[in-house]
Amino acid sequence: MNAQNNSIDSRFTFLNKMKVAKKLYTGFGGVLLLAMVLAGVATFSLLSLDKNFSTLSNMTDDAQLVTELEGAIANLRINALKFIGSNKDTDKEKADKSLAIVEKLVALTQVEIQKPERAESVDHIDKDIVEYAEGFHEVEKLIHHRNDLVNNKLNKFGPKIRTELSTINKGAFEAGDYESASYAGLAQQDLLLARLYVLKFLGSNSKGDSERVERENQKLLDALKHLDHSIENPGRRQLLGNITKEWPEYMHAFREVVDVINKRNEIRSGILDKNGALIATEIAKVKESAKKDQKLLNDEVHSSITAAEVESIVVALIALILGCGIAMIIARKITAPINNIVEVLGIIKSGDFEQKVVVDSTDEIGDLGESVNQMALGLKTAKEESDKLNEDIRESAERERQAEVQKLAKEKEASDRERRAEEEKLKEKEEQAKREGQQAEQLRQNVNSILEVVNAAADGDLTQDITVKGEDSIGQMGEGLDRFFSGLRSDISAIGKNAESVSAAAEELTATSTTMSANAEETSAQAGVVAAASEEVGSNVQTVATGAEEMGASIGEISNNATNAAKISTEAVEVAKRTNDTISTLGESSKEIGEVVKVITSIAEQTNLLALNATIEAARAGEAGKGFAVVANEVKELANQTAKATEEIGGKVQTIQADTGNAVDAIGEISTIINTINDISSTIASAVEEQSATTNEMSRNVAEAAKGVGEISQNISGVSTAEEETTQGSSQTKDAANELSKLAADLQGLVTKFKV
Numbered sequence: 001m002n003a004q005n006n007s008i009d010s011r012f013t014f015l016n017k018m019k020v021a022k023k024l025y026t027g028f029g030g031v032l033l034l035a036m037v038l039a040g041v042a043t044f045s046l047l048s049l050d051k052n053f054s055t056l057s058n059m060t061d062d063a064q065l066v067t068e069l070e071g072a073i074a075n076l077r078i079n080a081l082k083f084i085g086s087n088k089d090t091d092k093e094k095a096d097k098s099l100a101i102v103e104k105l106v107a108l109t110q111v112e113i114q115k116p117e118r119a120e121s122v123d124h125i126d127k128d129i130v131e132y133a134e135g136f137h138e139v140e141k142l143i144h145h146r147n148d149l150v151n152n153k154l155n156k157f158g159p160k161i162r163t164e165l166s167t168i169n170k171g172a173f174e175a176g177d178y179e180s181a182s183y184a185g186l187a188q189q190d191l192l193l194a195r196l197y198v199l200k201f202l203g204s205n206s207k208g209d210s211e212r213v214e215r216e217n218q219k220l221l222d223a224l225k226h227l228d229h230s231i232e233n234p235g236r237r238q239l240l241g242n243i244t245k246e247w248p249e250y251m252h253a254f255r256e257v258v259d260v261i262n263k264r265n266e267i268r269s270g271i272l273d274k275n276g277a278l279i280a281t282e283i284a285k286v287k288e289s290a291k292k293d294q295k296l297l298n299d300e301v302h303s304s305i306t307a308a309e310v311e312s313i314v315v316a317l318i319a320l321i322l323g324c325g326i327a328m329i330i331a332r333k334i335t336a337p338i339n340n341i342v343e344v345l346g347i348i349k350s351g352d353f354e355q356k357v358v359v360d361s362t363d364e365i366g367d368l369g370e371s372v373n374q375m376a377l378g379l380k381t382a383k384e385e386s387d388k389l390n391e392d393i394r395e396s397a398e399r400e401r402q403a404e405v406q407k408l409a410k411e412k413e414a415s416d417r418e419r420r421a422e423e424e425k426l427k428e429k430e431e432q433a434k435r436e437g438q439q440a441e442q443l444r445q446n447v448n449s450i451l452e453v454v455n456a457a458a459d460g461d462l463t464q465d466i467t468v469k470g471e472d473s474i475g476q477m478g479e480g481l482d483r484f485f486s487g488l489r490s491d492i493s494a495i496g497k498n499a500e501s502v503s504a505a506a507e508e509l510t511a512t513s514t515t516m517s518a519n520a521e522e523t524s525a526q527a528g529v530v531a532a533a534s535e536e537v538g539s540n541v542q543t544v545a546t547g548a549e550e551m552g553a554s555i556g557e558i559s560n561n562a563t564n565a566a567k568i569s570t571e572a573v574e575v576a577k578r579t580n581d582t583i584s585t586l587g588e589s590s591k592e593i594g595e596v597v598k599v600i601t602s603i604a605e606q607t608n609l610l611a612l613n614a615t616i617e618a619a620r621a622g623e624a625g626k627g628f629a630v631v632a633n634e635v636k637e638l639a640n641q642t643a644k645a646t647e648e649i650g651g652k653v654q655t656i657q658a659d660t661g662n663a664v665d666a667i668g669e670i671s672t673i674i675n676t677i678n679d680i681s682s683t684i685a686s687a688v689e690e691q692s693a694t695t696n697e698m699s700r701n702v703a704e705a706a707k708g709v710g711e712i713s714q715n716i717s718g719v720s721t722a723e724e725e726t727t728q729g730s731s732q733t734k735d736a737a738n739e740l741s742k743l744a745a746d747l748q749g750l751v752t753k754f755k756v
Helices: 002-011 013-017 020-086 089-112 116-174 178-204 207-230 234-349 364-410 416-458 473-591 597-621 626-645 651-681 687-752
Strands: none
Touching: 020 089, 020 116, 020 234, 089 116, 116 178, 116 234, 178 207, 178 234, 207 234, 234 364
């Protein structure tokens, strides 16, 4: 162990030239520097992680914002298609509201998304949305124009012309003008067919339906020409004149409606559908870019956390090793010389003045050791001189006494006078010897006084002063020792103050370690806050997932509506089949009628036309009961006419009437079913497949986001583990500071042994 300590001392000889205070300040400064380095590494790592987590949070916000924008655009397209199909103001309000939401989200997205790549896509989306909005507003104007034409032109002139033709037909039939009645019936049939295909075109926008309207228009014009040649009654001719003026206006309005609908459809396909697809493509680019950056950021965060863990552990270990090494070396450099001095003072106290303090430094402790060596040398010299002086006095007194005794013995026989004289002389000699003895006693007392002060100093009491002074060697030695002990008291006081500095620095290091521990705990708490933020991101992702599920439920409802529409269409086919069967039976019965077949045919045509008119009225009005009252009255009158004209055919006519009634009922059912199909089909459009794809994409993105949140939580756990290790390193540094404080206390205890 001594060899190891000597090896350490030999490596750090430069410390021997430093003062104690400088050693302490250097040691504690080094430890504080290591603590600052450790804190700097931890702070830099946390700042880096905080930056990465802020970027990740912004990226998550971008992804959520884009997802909201995607859902809003899908909702806008659905409402726009629904409005185009239904032409209802309520659907228009929904579409306008959806458009306002989309524009607001696009503006917010342009502010929030700053990365050039994604910002460029958002700018493209904004441009496409502007074009989409302009196109949609143009569609709104066209639909308003279309509704105005339908309500104020087609629905106005169509029923009026039908009523006028019905009046002509009825009047001609009652007047016996069967030719005019027949042409009026044919014209009414062409009118009703034209109006029927007008209504079909309004729903289907089919070119075939518009061409069929033009063909029926030509047939109607031909029938009106024949009717013009056959009618002679002024009142019916006036009605025919009204029809020839009103019908061209009806057709002009229809052709304008065709142009408006074609323009609307061109805008829909050329702008709305096209821009909708472009917007979906740009949104996909933004989401793909965000997904790519999220993956890179996750890798970077993982690498940063790993590097921070390694750096924190390495720096903490280095700080711990260097701190312990510095504390051990400085303590060794302070306590070892002091222990040597204490050991030498103990030996001097026992009376051995030959032991020397080994002085290998130039600091205060080295000066103290040098002073102890000088004190030992002075005490040794004083002791030697005192012993020699006592021996000389004793020998001198003994020689004089023996000489006097011998002299007295030789002069014993002298005379009394000489004896008395000699006795007096001897008495003077004895007094002189007594004085010399007193001087020797005084010398002994001075030496003892000096030894008492020296022994007290050896016991640690440096408060006593040496009062022995004089010109002789003992006096000079006393003055020298008094100066020595004064210097020693000053050195011990300085050492005591340095020990207090050591203790204060140790307490400061302990406080620093406590602060480091608190910072580590704060770091752990911040990591907990980041973990809570990642849980909140997970909650937001779950909210998006719930929205995706609700959207999936909406798509399921749309699919159910489509299924219902298919079922209703099937029912319509069955009813139409039954109607065809009934009409076929009616045709078979009609073949059996004899000479009155022409009248029966005319009546049957009127009945069919009235039934068709009832269908058109029901489709136009939207309420099944309004048109059927008028139609029922006309059917009743025609049935009465048929009864008068067909008395000859009896039961056959009754069969025809029954079959005709069945046909009317079947056609009424078809009308109701077709209206239901139109109401349901207008809400479906082409959004089911597109929205389904959107929902699948949202679900996939939600899964990716959930995976990213899981990785974040794992990284946060790694940060917490690293901070726990940092806390342990701070605790170890605190233990080292406590050990150093203990050494300072030992040094203070050593100083307190000396009473100054």
